[in-house]
Amino acid sequence: MEVESFIRDRQPHWSRLERLLEEVEAAPERELGPDRLMELLRLYRRACSDLNEARSYTANPTLLGRLNDITGRGYRFVYRRPTAEGVGPALRRLIEREVPRAFRRRRREVLLAAAALTLGALVGLLAVLADRQNGERLVPTAFYTESPRDRVARIEKGEERIDDVEKALHFGVSLYTHNIQVSFLAFALGALTILGGAWLLFYNGVILGAVAGMYVLDGVTGFFLAWVGPHGALEIPAIVFGGAAGLMTGRALLLPGDRSRGSAVREAFPDAWRMMAGAALILVLAGLVEGSFSQFSSKTFPTSLKIGVAVILFGALVSYLFLRREPGEPVR
Amino acid sequence: MSDRDRRVLTPEHVEIRLVPAGPGSRFLALTVDSMFALALSGLLYRLLVPSLPFGLGFAVWATANFVLGWGYHVYFESLHRGQSPGKRLLGLRVVDARGLPLTVEQSFVRNVLRVLDMAPVFYGVGAAALAVDRHRRRLGDVAADTLVVRDSRTYPEASTVGRSPQFNSLRVPRVIRAIRHRIGLEERELLLTLCLRAPTLQPQTRFDLFEEVAAHYRRKLELPELTLSGENLVRGLTAVLFWDLRAAGTRAAQRI
Numbered sequence: 001m002e003v004e005s006f007i008r009d010r011q012p013h014w015s016r017l018e019r020l021l022e023e024v025e026a027a028p029e030r031e032l033g034p035d036r037l038m039e040l041l042r043l044y045r046r047a048c049s050d051l052n053e054a055r056s057y058t059a060n061p062t063l064l065g066r067l068n069d070i071t072g073r074g075y076r077f078v079y080r081r082p083t084a085e086g087v088g089p090a091l092r093r094l095i096e097r098e099v100p101r102a103f104r105r106r107r108r109e110v111l112l113a114a115a116a117l118t119l120g121a122l123v124g125l126l127a128v129l130a131d132r133q134n135g136e137r138l139v140p141t142a143f144y145t146e147s148p149r150d151r152v153a154r155i156e157k158g159e160e161r162i163d164d165v166e167k168a169l170h171f172g173v174s175l176y177t178h179n180i181q182v183s184f185l186a187f188a189l190g191a192l193t194i195l196g197g198a199w200l201l202f203y204n205g206v207i208l209g210a211v212a213g214m215y216v217l218d219g220v221t222g223f224f225l226a227w228v229g230p231h232g233a234l235e236i237p238a239i240v241f242g243g244a245a246g247l248m249t250g251r252a253l254l255l256p257g258d259r260s261r262g263s264a265v266r267e268a269f270p271d272a273w274r275m276m277a278g279a280a281l282i283l284v285l286a287g288l289v290e291g292s293f294s295q296f297s298s299k300t301f302p303t304s305l306k307i308g309v310a311v312i313l314f315g316a317l318v319s320y321l322f323l324r325r326e327p328g329e330p331v332r
Numbered sequence: 333m334s335d336r337d338r339r340v341l342t343p344e345h346v347e348i349r350l351v352p353a354g355p356g357s358r359f360l361a362l363t364v365d366s367m368f369a370l371a372l373s374g375l376l377y378r379l380l381v382p383s384l385p386f387g388l389g390f391a392v393w394a395t396a397n398f399v400l401g402w403g404y405h406v407y408f409e410s411l412h413r414g415q416s417p418g419k420r421l422l423g424l425r426v427v428d429a430r431g432l433p434l435t436v437e438q439s440f441v442r443n444v445l446r447v448l449d450m451a452p453v454f455y456g457v458g459a460a461a462l463a464v465d466r467h468r469r470r471l472g473d474v475a476a477d478t479l480v481v482r483d484s485r486t487y488p489e490a491s492t493v494g495r496s497p498q499f500n501s502l503r504v505p506r507v508i509r510a511i512r513h514r515i516g517l518e519e520r521e522l523l524l525t526l527c528l529r530a531p532t533l534q535p536q537t538r539f540d541l542f543e544e545v546a547a548h549y550r551r552k553l554e555l556p557e558l559t560l561s562g563e564n565l566v567r568g569l570t571a572v573l574f575w576d577l578r579a580a581g582t583r584a585a586q587r588i
């Protein structure tokens with residue numbers, strides 16, 4: 001093959017293909033029109049065979065580099081996943097159908113993550129009930145400033161901490177941004193190490209259990225439930241969901257089994273992403289509740305009301321995610 | 333071809349090479365992106381906070397800022413063919429390891445795992461991963477099965493072959509004249525190809541092949557008995573062709 005004449009011969013086709021690719025890359029949504037689309041396809045196939053041909057005759061880096069570039073770009077365009085809809089409808093579909101569906105499909109992982117947290121909570125609770133001193137050892141000192149009895153007395157006597165919308169909003173936003181980051185961390189640790197994610201869930205459970213244990217010992221269980229319940233009913237599951245998505249990804253990444261790692265993670269990703277999106281939305285709601293409703297003492301909202309709200313929120317969450325069955329979905 | 337390149341076989345049975353980007357350009361792109369996001373966040377603060385009542389402005393801004401922080405890269409990577417403004421500036425692109433555009437989910441995963449790559453400071457973990465990994469991927473890339481590639485038009489070896497050695501005993505007027513008149517375009521391609529592919533040959537084959545080719549050119553160019561090994565002679569010849577005679581010798585290459 002004479003390289004010079006090969007280039008002279010094919011050059012116009014490559015340039016044309018480049019122009020078409022630039023066009024589709026600049027405005028991916030715009031239809032190119034069937035004619036030019038077919039032309040692009042034809043030129044892409046031709047560039048493919050040119051690349052193969054050139055490779056067997058020459059190693060000229062400039063020539064091969066250019067062909068490699070246009071073939072790669074063509075490949076990315078020709079074999080891309082079609083984008084069918086805009087952001088709005090996609091978001092709606094995500095919340096309405098895809099998020100609950102992902103949770104129903106991944107029930108087992110969610111239960112596993114919930115088990116890790118519950119186990120931690122039991123360990124923490126029992127450790128404190130067995131010996132009060134354990135509470136001070138387990139709960140980080142930053143959170144342990146006064147005994148639960150004193151705290152309850154102070155809060156019930158004093159003014160309400162949150163007395164206007166602005167404070168509630170600021171507090172709520174800082175809470176949910178922080179909590180979403182925690183769920184991201186749980187996800188990341190789970191995805192890369194599995195054990196790290198499970199440990200994070202377990203450890204958070206221990207702290208929760210230990211704190212609960214101390215309130216129980218001081219005889220203020222009702223206050224604890226009313227204080228933590230309304231937002232905890234959403235927040236704790238959301239952290240569990242982040243962890244579950246992480247464990248699922250970690251399993252695909254580290255223990256792909258018979259499949260290739262690439263295909264295992266690609267199979268896990270769509271559900272993991274939907275579960276994380278669900279967790280983030282739940283945390284926004286939880287943060288807003290925690291910033292306002294949870295902060296009121298029994299002077300404003302009776303304990304029973306707050307516990308009732310907690311139960312309702314948790315029930316609503318479970319039924320949104322797990323109880324609905326779509327037509328045609330197999331009964332488990 | 334570099335060991336770091338990722339090879340992808342298309343359904344047309346053509347092998348495409350993806351050239352991974354190095355840590356320097358990636359860090360630079362990241363810096364540009366961070367500054368861009370920071371400026372955007374500042375602008376939003378100026379616009380939102382004074383204009384909404386009841387502290388709503390701050391709440392909306394804090395939320396927007398959060399979304400910006402986590403969603404910036406996801407937005408650009410999934411909707412702008414793997415290029416954030418910083419990456420576009422530096423000629424980088426995030427792609428699926430199979431050479432396709434990356435999906436929203438992949439982009440999400442690689443960016444959530446950023447929290448680990450960023451640790452402890454200045455992407456320490458990510459830089460360590462980049463140094464160890466064959467395809468220069470940070471942890472997020474490994475998990476999401478993605479790759480940051482250079483949008484380049486030449487193979488990286490181009491620079492190493494074209495360079496002429498400082499001392500080249502073939503670079504004397506008589507030999508250069510002979511080379512110019514007696515070596516055709518096709519032979520030039522052949523010599524270049526031989527030099528480029530030499531590292532992939534088995535040692536014995538490589539030696540034999542270079543000796544054979546060298547013997548041919550010793551005769552053809554009527555070279556005095558140069559005390560050069562076959563490979564050195566061929567490489568010297570190629571260097572003269574592609575470096576010293578650039579203007580005349582690589583018309584083909586320049587026209588591509």
